[in-house]
Each structure stands twice: as C-alpha cells, then as structure tokens.
Amino acid sequence: MMLKVYGMKTSGNCYKVQLALEQLEIPYEWEEVDIMTGVTRKPGFLAKNPNGRVPTLEVSPGKYLPESNAILCYLAEGTPLWPAGRWERAQALQWMFFEQYSHEPYVAVARFICKFLPPDHPRQAELPRVRERAHQALAVMERHLAAQPFLVQTGYSVADIALFAYTHAAADGGIALDGYPSINAWIRRVTAQPRFVPMVPMP
Amino acid sequence: MMLKVYGMKTSGNCYKVQLALEQLEIPYEWEEVDIMTGVTRKPGFLAKNPNGRVPTLEVSPGKYLPESNAILCYLAEGTPLWPAGRWERAQALQWMFFEQYSHEPYVAVARFICKFLPPDHPRQAELPRVRERAHQALAVMERHLAAQPFLVQTGYSVADIALFAYTHAAADGGIALDGYPSINAWIRRVTAQPRFVPMVPMP
Numbered sequence: 001m002m003l004k005v006y007g008m009k010t011s012g013n014c015y016k017v018q019l020a021l022e023q024l025e026i027p028y029e030w031e032e033v034d035i036m037t038g039v040t041r042k043p044g045f046l047a048k049n050p051n052g053r054v055p056t057l058e059v060s061p062g063k064y065l066p067e068s069n070a071i072l073c074y075l076a077e078g079t080p081l082w083p084a085g086r087w088e089r090a091q092a093l094q095w096m097f098f099e100q101y102s103h104e105p106y107v108a109v110a111r112f113i114c115k116f117l118p119p120d121h122p123r124q125a126e127l128p129r130v131r132e133r134a135h136q137a138l139a140v141m142e143r144h145l146a147a148q149p150f151l152v153q154t155g156y157s158v159a160d161i162a163l164f165a166y167t168h169a170a171a172d173g174g175i176a177l178d179g180y181p182s183i184n185a186w187i188r189r190v191t192a193q194p195r196f197v198p199m200v201p202m203p
Numbered sequence: 204m205m206l207k208v209y210g211m212k213t214s215g216n217c218y219k220v221q222l223a224l225e226q227l228e229i230p231y232e233w234e235e236v237d238i239m240t241g242v243t244r245k246p247g248f249l250a251k252n253p254n255g256r257v258p259t260l261e262v263s264p265g266k267y268l269p270e271s272n273a274i275l276c277y278l279a280e281g282t283p284l285w286p287a288g289r290w291e292r293a294q295a296l297q298w299m300f301f302e303q304y305s306h307e308p309y310v311a312v313a314r315f316i317c318k319f320l321p322p323d324h325p326r327q328a329e330l331p332r333v334r335e336r337a338h339q340a341l342a343v344m345e346r347h348l349a350a351q352p353f354l355v356q357t358g359y360s361v362a363d364i365a366l367f368a369y370t371h372a373a374a375d376g377g378i379a380l381d382g383y384p385s386i387n388a389w390i391r392r393v394t395a396q397p398r399f400v401p402m403v404p405m406p
Contacts, residue, residue: 050343065293067300074293090277097270101303140253
C-alpha cells in the first residue's frame with residue numbers, strides 16, 4: 001500500500017512529515033485528523049498509536065509509526081536528507097532531540113495556546129514563561145546558524161525540517177523573530193529548497 | 204583521545220550514557236558536573252554545549268555531542284544495541300522521542316522535584332499533574348511490554364536504555380510501579396543484561 005499519514009495540516013509536527021514526503025517525492029495518502037475533537041484519544045485512533053498523537057505514519061496495513069522526528073528519520077534513510085557520516089547523523093539527531101525537548105514544548109506550545117485555545121482559557125497564564133523558554137531555544141539556534149548555513153555542517157537535512165516547522169511559525173505564538181538574523185536567513189534558505197511546500201496557515 | 208562524558212551520575216539522562224558505555228565496553232573518562240551549582244549555565248560549560256545541559260560527550264578535543272539519546276545512537280551504531288533493520292531502527296527512535304517528549308518531562312521531573320528541590324519549593328505544586336502525565340506514559344509502555352520482552356521486537360537496544368533510566372527510578376518521584384507488571388518484568392530483564400551497572404542512588 002501507499003504510505004498513509006494521519007495528521008492535521010496546521011500542526012507543525014505533521015507539517016514536518018508532509019514537507020519531507022514532498023521533498024523526497026514519495027507518494028502518500030493523507031487522512032486529516034482534527035485533534036481538537038478528541039478523536040486521537042478514542043479507541044479507534046489509540047489502536048494506531050497508543051500515545052494518542054499525530055502524526056502517525058501507516059507504512060503497511062496495521063503497521064504504524066508515531067513520533068514526527070522518528071518518521072523523518074525513517075523516510076530520509078538512504079536519501080540526501082539523512083547525513084551520510086556517523087558524526088553528522090549524530091548531529092542531526094542531537095538537533096531533533098533538542099527540538100522535541102527544548103524547543104517544541106515552548107515555541108509550539110505558545111502557538112497552540114494563542115491559536116487553538118480560546119482567549120479566556122486558563123493556559124493563557126503559561127504564556128510568559130513559555131515564551132521566555134522559547135527565546136532561550138531560539139538563541140541556541142541563532143548562535144549555531146550564525147556559523148553555518150544549515151544545522152548539520154554537510155547541508156540541508158531532516159534536522160532543518162524538524163526545526164523549521166515551528167520556528168518559522170513562531171509569530172503565531174507571539175514570539176517575534178526580529179532579533180534573530182541568522183534564523184531568518186536560514187528560514188529563507190529552507191524555503192528556497194527544491195519542492196518546498198509551505199505549511200497550511202491557521203484560519 | 205578517550206571519550207569524555209560531562210555528566211552527573213545521579214541524573215537518569217547521564218546514567219543512560221554510562222550504562223551504554225559500560226555495556227559496549229568502550230573506555231571513557233567521566234567528569235562529574237553538579238548541575239545544582241549552576242555551572243552548566245556558565246560560559247565555560249556553554250562553550251561545550253550552548254544549551255547548557257548534561258550529559259555532553261566530548262568525542263575529540265573540542266568536538267562535543269549533547270542530548271542523551273543522540274549520544275546513545277552515536278555510541279550504539281554498528282553494535283547489537285542499535286537495530287540492524289530500517290523498521291526496527293525507526294521503532295527504537297520512536298521510543299526514544301517518546302521518552303524525551305512524553306515520559307522524561309513527567310517521570311524525571313517528579314523525581315527532580317522530590318529529590319533535588321527543597322520541600323517548600325513552589326514547584327512542589329506541579330507534582331499532581333506531573334504524576335498524572337507520568338502514569339499516562341507508563342501505561343503506554345505497560346501495554347507495549349505486555350506483548351514483547353523489549354521495546355523493539357528484535358531485542359534489547361538503546362531504546363530500552365533510554366526508557367529504563369528514569370522508569371526504574373520512578374519511585375524517587377513518588378510514582379509507584381505496583382500496577383505495571385509488564386514494566387516490572389522488563390526492568391528485571393534489563394538489569395539481567397550483560398555488564399549492567401546500576402544507577403548511583405540518590406543520597
């Protein structure tokens with residue numbers, strides 16, 4: 001069967017998978033899943049991913065792979081998006097774990113609170129701390145990208161896809177990128193890559 | 204030069220690296236870094252890892268690799284701890300990203316609050332929610348380990364090391380493992396692996 005993605009196109013984690021599939025010219029089906037309805041916490045979806053999250057990739061009937069960055073590595077293996085050297089692969093993974101631990105919980109969560117939750121939701125109170133931590137993560141990226149064009153020295157890779165997804169949409173969470181010239185130049189380099197597709201904008 | 208680990212032995216993330224190095228019989232130096240002194244946020248350490256975290260692996264003079272799970276993958280490549288098949292590698296990575304996103308921020312953070320912060324610290328208020336999310340992550344592991352002995356079907360791997368580190372110490376954060384028979388059986392299987400070393404206990 002053709003690869004099938006269960007995902008929500010306005011989610012940065014899902015967009016990572018969409019962008020990699022487009023750039024690798026891999027045919028795929030996309031089943032849009034609206035996480036705001038709670039469907040990912042119901043038995044039908046939990047049978048696909050017991051952790052109840054999108055994206056989840058179905059690689060063959062009944063064989064599912066969750067975790068956006070694991071999906072990126074799986075898709076990219078043996079392609080130019082996956083570094084050829086052991087040290088460079090470690091660098092790519094280092095940035096992808098940085099993304100999930102030190103970046104996404106702040107840059108993506110600020111966006112989620114601002115764009116997906118109502119303005120009177122109690123989680124609005126988290127925004128100052130979340131934005132502060134987001135800026136700490138962006139400062140780490142800025143310092144690195146001042147010295148080289150892409151996250152891994154050998155060139156554009158899945159690490160760039162993983163970090164591009166929420167970084168370029170930081171303004172959705174009220175996080176201004178004005179003070180990050182190297183990140184802005186890197187965003188322009190990523191969007192100039194062959195077969196780049198933009199993320200579906202928030203309504 | 205010999206590999207050098209900057210780490211704190213009572214940190215689960217650092218213990219992952221210690222356990223992998225011991226099991227792979229790779230010689231290494233260990234420089235103990237006490238994160239509670241703030242030293243990882245000072246310029247000397249930030250030059251090694253701009254994200255200011257341990258563990259950080261020095262692979263050759265001035266060449267540093269942060270992120271515990273990226274270090275595990277780097278060390279394990281080409282060894283039996285790194286699955287040989289593409290699908291199994293994706294599974295290992297899936298569990299390692301699960302660990303950093305859905306498990307460590309709850310199971311490890313509960314332990315940190317209970318064991319590293321004073322009893323009147325304001326973060327004690329986070330414990331009920333953190334423990335609830337920890338149990339959600341443990342339930343995902345329990346369901347999976349009821350069906351197979353290790354996280355990846357082909358056997359013991361770095362994914363087990365990554366998840367063992369904080370899971371087996373869950374009680375330090377007031378998280379009882381009584382209700383998880385498959386996790387307990389898996390913990391016994393992990394501790395029975397060749398060249399297993401226990402984590403340094405909290406004082």
